[in-house]
Amino acid sequence: MGNQPLIVLSEDSQRTSGRDAQSMNITAGKAVAEAVRTTLGPKGMDKMLVDSMGDVVVTNDGVTILKEMEIEHPAANMVVEVAETQEDEVGDGTTSAVVVAGELLQKAEDLLEQDIHATTLAQGYRQAAEKAKEVLEDAAIEVDADDTEYLEKIAATAMTGKGAENAKDHLAQLVVNAVQSVADDDEIDTDNIKVEKVVGGTIDNSELVEGVIIDKERVHDNMPYFAEDADVALLDGALEIKETEIDAEVNVTDPDQLQQFLDQEEKQLREMVDSLVDVGADVVFVDGGIDDMAQHFLAQEGILAVRRAKSSDMDKLARATGATLVNSVDDITEDDLGFAGSVAQKDVGGDQRIFVEDVEEAKSVSLILRGGTEHVVDEVERAVEDSLGVVRVTLEDGKVLPGGGAPETKLALALRDYADSVGGREQLAVEAFADTLEVIPRTLAENAGLDPIDSLVDLRSKHDGGATTSGLDAYTGDIVDMEEDGVVEPLRVKTQAIESATEAAVMLLRIDDVIAAGELKGGSSDDDEDAGGPPAGGMGGMGGMGGMGGMGGAM
Incomplete structure (x- = not known):
């Protein structure tokens, strides 16, 4: 060589x-x-x-x-x-x-x-x-899982120094109640605690709802705002006529033919709503859309309906009310229905939300966090998330320091x-x-x-x-x-x-x-001093922390 x-x-x-x-x-x-x-x-x-x-x-x-x-x-x-x-x-x-x-x-x-x-x-x-x-x-x-007062101290410690500190005692109480509500024997899944942020009011106005809050409104103005002792149906589909899977073209030569098509469509939608009426549903939550005509029929029957509910919300509803998620309205039976003492549309901070409360065993709960500005509420949420984590871990392990x-x-x-x-x-x-x-x-x-x-x-x-x-x-x-x-x-x-x-x-x-x-975002080679600042020199040498958006010197 x-x-x-x-x-x-x-x-x-x-x-x-x-x-x-x-x-x-x-x-x-x-x-x-x-x-x-x-x-x-x-x-x-x-x-x-x-x-x-x-x-x-x-x-x-x-x-x-x-x-x-x-x-x-x-x-x-x-x-x-x-x-x-x-x-x-x-x-x-x-x-x-x-x-x-x-x-x-x-x-x-x-x-x-x-x-x-x-x-x-x-x-x-x-x-x-x-x-x-x-x-x-x-x-x-050692900590006893039933020692609520001690658990509240643990929750408050996790919030100390964060934006929620002013109301930490109140929030700690809510957090401990929420975690104890969703605890299923030794299994504690904090995903069953839904955190809803509402701008307006003070942190002290935050509350725990024994049930689920859905950030939606009823789909039709003629539907009731409130349903008491409600039988709840959960549909993992849509109340709409299915589209054909292939592109099809239909030539209509006579207005009567068009009317027949429309009548047939209306009949199908009527049958869907009748299936819900027959099993005794008072409230329906649908994962997909609800056809305008179906909305009209549901309103006529006095059924409160919500469309395009998130799948995570549907899971929480199923857990809270005991309802079974059904793929098709044709398959629904009375056994699939869940129960809630109260389902109501309420105004929270200027937004309409559906509250599903008074459930027999609230294995899914919601925390409403309030605050004067969006930034305050966001920081309160982060503090509460930390707090939920430490209470969960304490209940699982039973040991603190x-x-x-x-x-x-x-x-x-x-x-x-x-x-x-x-x-x-x-x-x-x-x-x-x-x-x-x-x-x-x-x-x-x-x-x-x-x-x-x-x-x-x-x-x-x-x-x-x-x-x-x-x-x-x-x-x-x-x-x-x-x-x-x-x-x-x-x-x-x-x-x-x-x-x-x-x-x-x-x-x-x-x-x-x-x-x-390629070139590392943390410095430069000896022969290319201009490429990334001084070699690994402090924060600047990290290329403004490698993409901090020019905030390297501000920290």
Whole structure:
């Protein structure tokens, strides 16, 4: 070959390897954590996110911020996945999980500079995470599923620091009632809780409806507004004449022939409505459309009908009323009907909605969330979704931990003791993991305008003295017993956060070569300095967080 260089990659490819690759990935991960860090805790600040269309989202919900930012950098996206996993699994703790992942990467960077191998770090981090989960399991507090008051405290803790905080006690009560209503033995599906947002009124006007609210109105003005002790039919089809499957052309030579066609069509529609009348239906919800003529016949019979109901709403109606979804009106029988004590069209915030209430066992319920503006209602919804998640998880697991940085402080002390028993260089990684966890109480103090060093020292001394449920009260700056104060969160919120953050950090640290088919949105090659800003340099080096719509410098 005459010592000619062998070119394997295409000209457009970009390759970063060794320490440069690790440094780039760590910087990307840290930048994501930094973007949400100031939102942590009861005194956390909000972010305003403006997309390319000018739509505005104001929130301090970690996963919402990261999704709205539209991050494209591959390493940064792996940290975003930590928040998404946390949201899917438990519904809360997304910011904590991302902040821990970012801090793990920060500590790893210091150790990498001391020539500690990434594999050693990964091994140490994994050992520390396993030990952390054991310690948390031992420290967990058992909760009785019937202890409504305690569950309300858990729900309120998840809302603290969010837009719904002013009315958190009222909302926590609604959330716990909703989750208890849809609990089916040990099976709890929060999809059976429908959240309806209404702009107008105050957050305190929010209410729980034991039944289903459909964002529709009756199809015909002559239909009744209200049906009492109603037999409810659910049709997974349409009350219309079916179109022919092939294009057919009919030549009509005589007006009588046309009238015959129309009469036949009317007869078919009449038969459909008669089928519903015969089984005794008072209210009909239809997945598809309802022909104008059928609407007229239904109105004549005094039946309240709703068309084009969403399939998710149809499922909730079936669960709430006990009705069976029927494909064709020809197949309907009395046994397929459900029952509701009241079906009524009501005005909510200027919009007409159908309320299906007074069902025997409300296994499907609706939360009406009110607020002065659209942005307020949206943020209340996000807070309530988090709250529903933590109450569900608590009922499933029956275990909680104190909040306010108490578990993290306890873990940090336990892991430092454990590090002495770990041999080799992994010991340094375990110690780094212990230091990492203290980022949570430190950030809580910073966001509350307190001195983080003083707060951390006070916390450590309390825990050294055996007060393991002591945490930081962000409002007063005092170290108090979090369990007594009712600031508690599910065990799974903490274990999942530590697990996800560790996995993401370990995966990023083990990457020593980044080969991109085109230009990476996180920096530039040495010979193309203008392409993407400084190589992996802070937020700007991430190409404005890789598609943040020019918001890189604003965060």
